[in-house]
Amino acid sequence: MAHFFYLFHRNNHSFHKVLKNYEVLEHTADIRLKIKALTLKGLFKQACLAITGVSAEKEKLLYPEKHKIVVTQKADNLEELFVNWVNELLSLSSAEGLIFEDVKIIRVNEKFIDALALGRDARNYKVNVEIKAATYHELKVGKTGLFWQAEVILDV
Amino acid sequence: MSDLALEKIDDYRWRIPKSYKPGMRVPGIIYASEKLLKSIYQDKALEQVANVAFLPGILKASLAMPDVHWGFGFPIGGVAATDIEEGGVISPGGVGYDINCGVRLLKTNLQYDDIKDRLEKLTYRLFSDVPAGVGSEGNIKVGIKEEKEILLKGARWAVEKGFGTEEDLECTEENGQIPGADPSAVSERAFQRGRAQSGTLGSGNHFLEVQVIDQLYDREACDTLGLDLGQVMVMIHTGSRGFGYQICEDYSRKMIQALAKYKINLPDRQLACAPVTSDEAKAYLGAMRCAANYAWANRQCLMHLARQAFEREFASSWQKLGMFLIYDVAHNIAKIERHKIDGKEKMLCVHRKGATRAFGPGHPDIPQRYKKIGQPVIIPGDMGRNSYLLVGTEQAMEETFGSTCHGAGRLQSRTAASRSINSDMLLKELASKGIIVKASGRNTLAEEAPAAYKNVNDVVDVVHNAGIGKRVCRMRPLGVIKG
Numbered sequence: 001m002a003h004f005f006y007l008f009h010r011n012n013h014s015f016h017k018v019l020k021n022y023e024v025l026e027h028t029a030d031i032r033l034k035i036k037a038l039t040l041k042g043l044f045k046q047a048c049l050a051i052t053g054v055s056a057e058k059e060k061l062l063y064p065e066k067h068k069i070v071v072t073q074k075a076d077n078l079e080e081l082f083v084n085w086v087n088e089l090l091s092l093s094s095a096e097g098l099i100f101e102d103v104k105i106i107r108v109n110e111k112f113i114d115a116l117a118l119g120r121d122a123r124n125y126k127v128n129v130e131i132k133a134a135t136y137h138e139l140k141v142g143k144t145g146l147f148w149q150a151e152v153i154l155d156v
Numbered sequence: 157m158s159d160l161a162l163e164k165i166d167d168y169r170w171r172i173p174k175s176y177k178p179g180m181r182v183p184g185i186i187y188a189s190e191k192l193l194k195s196i197y198q199d200k201a202l203e204q205v206a207n208v209a210f211l212p213g214i215l216k217a218s219l220a221m222p223d224v225h226w227g228f229g230f231p232i233g234g235v236a237a238t239d240i241e242e243g244g245v246i247s248p249g250g251v252g253y254d255i256n257c258g259v260r261l262l263k264t265n266l267q268y269d270d271i272k273d274r275l276e277k278l279t280y281r282l283f284s285d286v287p288a289g290v291g292s293e294g295n296i297k298v299g300i301k302e303e304k305e306i307l308l309k310g311a312r313w314a315v316e317k318g319f320g321t322e323e324d325l326e327c328t329e330e331n332g333q334i335p336g337a338d339p340s341a342v343s344e345r346a347f348q349r350g351r352a353q354s355g356t357l358g359s360g361n362h363f364l365e366v367q368v369i370d371q372l373y374d375r376e377a378c379d380t381l382g383l384d385l386g387q388v389m390v391m392i393h394t395g396s397r398g399f400g401y402q403i404c405e406d407y408s409r410k411m412i413q414a415l416a417k418y419k420i421n422l423p424d425r426q427l428a429c430a431p432v433t434s435d436e437a438k439a440y441l442g443a444m445r446c447a448a449n450y451a452w453a454n455r456q457c458l459m460h461l462a463r464q465a466f467e468r469e470f471a472s473s474w475q476k477l478g479m480f481l482i483y484d485v486a487h488n489i490a491k492i493e494r495h496k497i498d499g500k501e502k503m504l505c506v507h508r509k510g511a512t513r514a515f516g517p518g519h520p521d522i523p524q525r526y527k528k529i530g531q532p533v534i535i536p537g538d539m540g541r542n543s544y545l546l547v548g549t550e551q552a553m554e555e556t557f558g559s560t561c562h563g564a565g566r567l568q569s570r571t572a573a574s575r576s577i578n579s580d581m582l583l584k585e586l587a588s589k590g591i592i593v594k595a596s597g598r599n600t601l602a603e604e605a606p607a608a609y610k611n612v613n614d615v616v617d618v619v620h621n622a623g624i625g626k627r628v629c630r631m632r633p634l635g636v637i638k639g
Binding site for chain 2: 024025026027028030031076080084087091094095096128129132133135136137138139153155156
């Protein structure tokens, strides 16, 4: 049985539609995420929101300053690009002590991504799960019908 | 559920034949009872045991311990040794992200009666004095210049700072300082991630426990170790934290890129590897050993903080409280070791991914004081049942490259455990058994509930009866600090 999370997000000051953009599936030791979006840009953005959603809960806004970090990744194929992207976000989040609340994807194709990650101090959050990394095991990223989809196992 | 048909060797050994998948170089051998096998069949661990058998240079068999469960690439609870001279490989996935995740066990001269009335206070004191939780920052601050020293010296760095004694080092695998660490092979990002986390426990299944010995199995070994019924013990379980995660990630990426160069075909990219003699492997080994030393320094620091907490609680020195280290073992590591294969000595790269070194009596790499009984092996269970102290055996040397199990092994996913277990009810249930738990993470309790794990007693029965580990004594938890 899949366990669904729902994320609400605002876009251009208008209330955007409710997106069922990721689900957490079973894996004995770890977390398996399934992410869905209409565009490749959307898929990479939702991956960022999903790892934040799975690991952290917002508490009081004690440190309101927003931090912008340029994230550029390349790989030989889309699947590896996706894992590299998630791992770079996890790694930056841990090294800089930030939680990424949003991301602006400037350019993405199957081998390259250039984006601006927007984060706030992790002390504004209660971090419940430490995600060590995204793994390549049973990794699936591609387009199915109308949607771009990714399935990835996170080591927690 | 796996539909793989296993061949029964005996009551505790099962084989995945080499013919199961084209590309397997050796068979898979699973150490399990029929009871444990039922749970092992429920996920994809067996498929992963078969996949590990694809590794170039793998010798004898891809091994699975009775606590085996589905990991990523390698199963958790897997052992694989490769022959370095025959193009044998090393795989960062065969070590895992939490490099040198491991356990240490220290004894006290306190009896259960000495602490039963102050257990709650002691547990709270440990919880406040030992930094735990996701991304927790340590009280032990490390200067920039000292970072590289930790990576080279491991637990010795901590001892030189006054956080322990020479005897602690003697009672640590590799003396807490594995040679061959190369800080120049470590990325700046790994340094950044490790910087704040020295002397911290971490989250998830990592813990510090106050335990009491409730069963003795081997009187001679207990006498050698100075252990008896009712004695209070302390167990610490943690690893290299963000520092190790980054090294695994950096080198998994590099090894994936190198697969074509070395013409290695694998069924799973997470098994990515390179010949031990290659530049990629040498760099990984140098970096992995840095993380291993970081983890040993970490456990040494945490033990120091635990000793201090006891000193404050009992207004006595840790020496007077008899808080001496029994042993410290790594359970996520790759080691270059000499083993006898078909009567001939060979240098092997032994991956232990959720498995513990279990060298038998007389082995040159174990401390003089344990030469007669074999290397102590520490098996943590879940927070509601038991943990064990075993010793290594000659049979483990012959069959499993001197390796045995590492814990209870997960049974239920974190998601399933969180969904089905109520944390408040669980706390009450544990309290009714006399167990006090303090946890940092809101989800940790349910995810780490006893029901989420196999029964460690069943796991240890298998390794004992199969002869790849020998029971010495059993502990039960009293006070539990979870990250």
